[in-house]
Amino acid sequence: MRVLVTGARGLLGAEVVARFRAAGMEVIGTTRQSRPPASPSEEQAGEVPLDITQPDQAKSLFDALRPEVVIHCAAMTNVDACERQPQEAYRVNAFGAEVVASNCQRIGAVCVYLSTDYVFDGAKRAPYHEYDAENPLSVYGRSKFAGEQAVRTLCPRHYIVRVAWLYGKHRPSFAQFVLEQARAGKSPVVISDQIGSPTYVADVADRLLQLVHTDCYGTYHLTNAEPTSRYEFARALLQAAGLEIEPTPLPFREWRTPAPRPIYSALISWRLEWAGVEPMPNWRDALRRFLES
Ligand SMILES: NC(=O)c1ccc[n+]([C@@H]2O[C@H](COP(=O)([O-])OP(=O)(O)OC[C@H]3O[C@@H](n4cnc5c(N)ncnc54)[C@H](OP(=O)(O)O)[C@@H]3O)[C@@H](O)[C@H]2O)c1
Numbered sequence: 445m446r447v448l449v450t451g452a453r454g455l456l457g458a459e460v461v462a463r464f465r466a467a468g469m470e471v472i473g474t475t476r477q478s479r480p481p482a483s484p485s486e487e488q489a490g491e492v493p494l495d496i497t498q499p500d501q502a503k504s505l506f507d508a509l510r511p512e513v514v515i516h517c518a519a520m521t522n523v524d525a526c527e528r529q530p531q532e533a534y535r536v537n538a539f540g541a542e543v544v545a546s547n548c549q550r551i552g553a554v555c556v557y558l559s560t561d562y563v564f565d566g567a568k569r570a571p572y573h574e575y576d577a578e579n580p581l582s583v584y585g586r587s588k589f590a591g592e593q594a595v596r597t598l599c600p601r602h603y604i605v606r607v608a609w610l611y612g613k614h615r616p617s618f619a620q621f622v623l624e625q626a627r628a629g630k631s632p633v634v635i636s637d638q639i640g641s642p643t644y645v646a647d648v649a650d651r652l653l654q655l656v657h658t659d660c661y662g663t664y665h666l667t668n669a670e671p672t673s674r675y676e677f678a679r680a681l682l683q684a685a686g687l688e689i690e691p692t693p694l695p696f697r698e699w700r701t702p703a704p705r706p707i708y709s710a711l712i713s714w715r716l717e718w719a720g721v722e723p724m725p726n727w728r729d730a731l732r733r734f735l736e737s
Contacts, residue, residue, distance in 0.1 A: 445656075446470045448511035448553075450544065451518030452491055456558065456607070456645045458614035460515055463649035472509055476518070496540035506547040513656050515556040516544045519588070523562070526584035527703035533587040541591030545598040555599040556656065561608035561640060561667070563589045566706025571641075571671055573714045574663045582703040592663075603655055604663040605648075608711055609677075612645030613737060622678045626687040636675040636693030640709045641667035644730035646737070651721055660719035668727035671710030680728060684735050 447464050451457035452473025465471045474494035494505050496518050519537050520526055526533035541557060548555035562585035563578040580586045595602045611619035619642075625632035648666050655664065672680075678691040696707050716723060 445513060446509070446511050447472070448506075448509060448514045449473045450494065450496055450514070450516045451475075453614075454517050454519075454521075455610055455612050455615040455617060456648060457515075457517035459612050459645040459649045460517060460652060463646070463653060464515075467653055472511070474505070474518070496543055497535050499543050502543045502547050503550075506551050506553070510551055511553050513554045513556065514544060514548050515558075515652065516541065517558050519558070519591075520584075523582060523584040523705065524702040526587060527582055530583045530587075533583050534590065537584070537587035538590035538594060542594040542598060545595040545602070548601075549599040553601075554656065554661075555595055555602040556652065557591060557595040557602060557604050559592050559604055559606045560585065560588050561606060561709035561711050562706065563592070563606065564706055564709055566708040569708050571710040571712040572665070573712050574665055575714070581706060584703060601661055603661060605652065605655070606663070606665050606667075606711060607643055607648055608667045608709060609640050609642040610645055610648070611642065611734065613734075614645070618642075618674070618677075619681055619734065622681055622691065623685060623687070626682050626685075626689045629689075631689055631692045632678060633694050634674045634678045634691045635696050635699055636673060637696045638674050638699075638705070638707055639671050640674070641669075641671060641711050642677045642727045642731075643667040643724075644727075644734050646733070647724055647730055651716070651724060654721045655716075655719065658719045658721065660715075662715060664715050664719075665711040665713040666716070666724060667711045667713075668724050668730045669712075670726050670728075672727060677727070677731075681731060681735075684731055 461473045473491045564572045565579040611617040622632045
């Protein structure tokens with residue numbers, strides 16, 4: 445299977461490239477800039493430049509490479525930057541998805557679009573499944589939801605895969621922030637009552653590998669199992685890393701950010717099991733494997 449991965453130097457994209465290649469697939473990664481590789485893993489990545497918001501560039505690349513599956517990880521992911529620059533957020537997250545999805549359809553490729561728990565508003569206060577109604581609160585959430593809608597309309601052979609609170613080794617995330625603060629002898633300040641689904645990118649990449657072989661197109665939630673708070677996640681991370689420091693809790697209502705966020709955005713999946721894909725592991729198990737790696 446020939447697979448094209450956009451955002452190949454991102455937190456999830458880099459993991460997808462590595463996992464799919466290890467599974468014997470022919471994988472080509474795309475990067476926005478043609479900057480020199482920053483690490484040996486980037487060097488081996490077999491990358492080509494692509495700005496997903498440039499339709500002509502995308503058309504030529506898709507015609508030249510003719511991938512069978514496109515895993516679209518590239519996005520503007522800084523939630524507060526999206527709030528400050530809405531036009532740029534929609535350009536990358538919505539228009540970029542339109543460009544990718546329409547090119548997939550044109551050449552007959554399956555489109556895998558990575559989306560987010562932030563398409564939900566948090567009012568449910570219980571884990572969201574794939575058939576729950578979306579109501580994004582932020583520009584980031586709305587622009588990613590617009591991207592979902594574009595993929596549904598433009599490329600029927602699609603998987604829309606919602607992930608959340610990602611962490612992994614390829615790019616710094618909340619997990620690294622907590623560990624770095626603690627290693628510097630500081631107690632990391634973390635929101636005590638925001639509930640979600642922390643998710644290890646290696647588990648997402650593994651399940652994506654299974655999903656693309658199912659032909660059960662549609663929307664999937666792909667997050668580690670069991671909801672938890674940022675605070676509980678940080679505590680478990682510090683304990684598992686053997687760092688004897690407690691995080692400092694900050695109530696959600698006192699967290700001032702440009703973009704509104706849902707106080708509750710844990711996800712569960714109904715469709716994964718129906719499609720015959722292994723369930724996602726518990727977040728504590730994922731955390732342990734992340735630290736071992
Ligand atoms: N991180 C999370 O916690 C989280 C949560 C929910 C959903 N998601 C979704 O999961 C997916 C992957 O997220 P991630 O955290 O792995 O993202 P990331 O680390 O921020 O990587 C995103 C990549 O997209 C690239 N990109 C941005 N604009 C582009 C453009 N115009 N053309 C081509 N490439 C462009 C970036 O390139 P540069 O490096 O050049 O900027 C970057 O490599 C995204 O769709 C995101 O919305 C992430």
